[in-house]
Amino acid sequence: MVIIVESGADEQIVEDLIGKVRSLGFKPHPIYGVEKTVIAVVGEKTQDKVEVLQTMPGVQQIIPILKPYKLVGREVKTESSVIEIADGLEIGGERFIVMAGPCAVESYDQFAEIAQYVKEAGGHVLRGGIFKPRTSPHEFQGLREEGVPIARAVKEETGLPFVTEVVDVRDIEMLHEVADIYQVGARNMQNFALLTELGKVDRPVMLKRAMSATVEDLLQAAEYVVVEGNDDVILCERGIRTFETATRNTLDISAVIALKRFSHLPVVVDPSHSSGHDWMVPSLCKAAVAAGADGLLVETHRRPQEAMVDGYQSLTPPVFEELMGELPAFCEAAGRVL
Ligand code: PEP
Numbered sequence: 001m002v003i004i005v006e007s008g009a010d011e012q013i014v015e016d017l018i019g020k021v022r023s024l025g026f027k028p029h030p031i032y033g034v035e036k037t038v039i040a041v042v043g044e045k046t047q048d049k050v051e052v053l054q055t056m057p058g059v060q061q062i063i064p065i066l067k068p069y070k071l072v073g074r075e076v077k078t079e080s081s082v083i084e085i086a087d088g089l090e091i092g093g094e095r096f097i098v099m100a101g102p103c104a105v106e107s108y109d110q111f112a113e114i115a116q117y118v119k120e121a122g123g124h125v126l127r128g129g130i131f132k133p134r135t136s137p138h139e140f141q142g143l144r145e146e147g148v149p150i151a152r153a154v155k156e157e158t159g160l161p162f163v164t165e166v167v168d169v170r171d172i173e174m175l176h177e178v179a180d181i182y183q184v185g186a187r188n189m190q191n192f193a194l195l196t197e198l199g200k201v202d203r204p205v206m207l208k209r210a211m212s213a214t215v216e217d218l219l220q221a222a223e224y225v226v227v228e229g230n231d232d233v234i235l236c237e238r239g240i241r242t243f244e245t246a247t248r249n250t251l252d253i254s255a256v257i258a259l260k261r262f263s264h265l266p267v268v269v270d271p272s273h274s275s276g277h278d279w280m281v282p283s284l285c286k287a288a289v290a291a292g293a294d295g296l297l298v299e300t301h302r303r304p305q306e307a308m309v310d311g312y313q314s315l316t317p318p319v320f321e322e323l324m325g326e327l328p329a330f331c332e333a334a335g336r337v338l
Pocket residue numbers: 103129133184185186187208238270273
């Protein structure tokens with residue numbers, strides 16, 4: 001349920017309300033909006049408890065949340081969430097954010113070179129997998145620990161924030177020194193232990209939709225992070241499994257529209273894993289802008305044919321640069337700025 005706080009209620013009244021919610025055995029989750037303050041209340045409710053809350057000062061109204069996801073839906077927060085990624089860089093507002101870089105950090109030279117191209121072309125966030133969750137255990141699993149100092153050095157050189165995947169709860173701490181955004185991959189979308197731990201960190205989490213997850217599954221997975229206290233979740237549509245074989249996955253562009261309607265969280269599109277083809281990526285990026293996405297996650301590589309992972313879907317620097325030159329007009333038409 002959600003408690004709508006009376007508009008004139010002062011801080012003390014809100015504090016007392018939160019205390020009461022907690023003492024009744026619920027988890028309170030205050031949301032301070034521009035127009036109103038609400039307290040989302042999570043837990044098993046009984047009529048008695050609701051009646052107690054109804055008598056509290058400052059309570060304007062108590063309404064049930066009908067959707068299975070309680071905190072990430074627009075029922076509790078109508079305004080879109082704007083999340084700070086790094087100093088002066090936000091996602092979910094007017095600015096359209098482009099995250100780009102190789103699938104995997106392969107070596108210092110490879111990562112430093114492509115990072116420079118991403119920066120020069122105007123990318124906002126650098127991506128690169130240090131831990132790679134591969135479908136086969138026999139394939140390259142990422143540089144792992146050895147990738148951390150490389151990522152740190154390249155981050156320092158470019159000054160770009162960095163998004164990287166965390167595959168295992170045990171690696172959260174190690175990645176904390178380099179990850180400005182923790183990525184949760186499609187294969188881990190419902191790794192609830194991982195989501196719960198990421199709910200306790202002070203960094204944004206980018207949660208990728210699993211290949212066979214519905215929009216509602218994705219939102220409930222996001223709920224696992226937010227319920228622990230970390231509100232900064234970015235959702236990522238990265239294609240789903242269908243019968244289609246022309247693409248690696250099928251970009252569910254309507255999911256972007258659905259997610260933006262049902263949730264206040266920012267949404268990004270990954271055109272690389274959803275198509276599996278470099279030649280499809282630029283058009284899908286533009287489709288993402290048109291659908292109302294807040295950003296992109298694009299794979300780029302200096303020499304895709306030599307890439308250790310996902311070369312066939314990675315853009316070369318000239319193609320990425322061309323895309324970055326084309327996006328402003330699409331962003332403007334969609335009421336955004338790059
Ligand atoms: C990735 O972004 O590198 C990745 C592994 O993607 P996904 O989890 O969507 O397959």
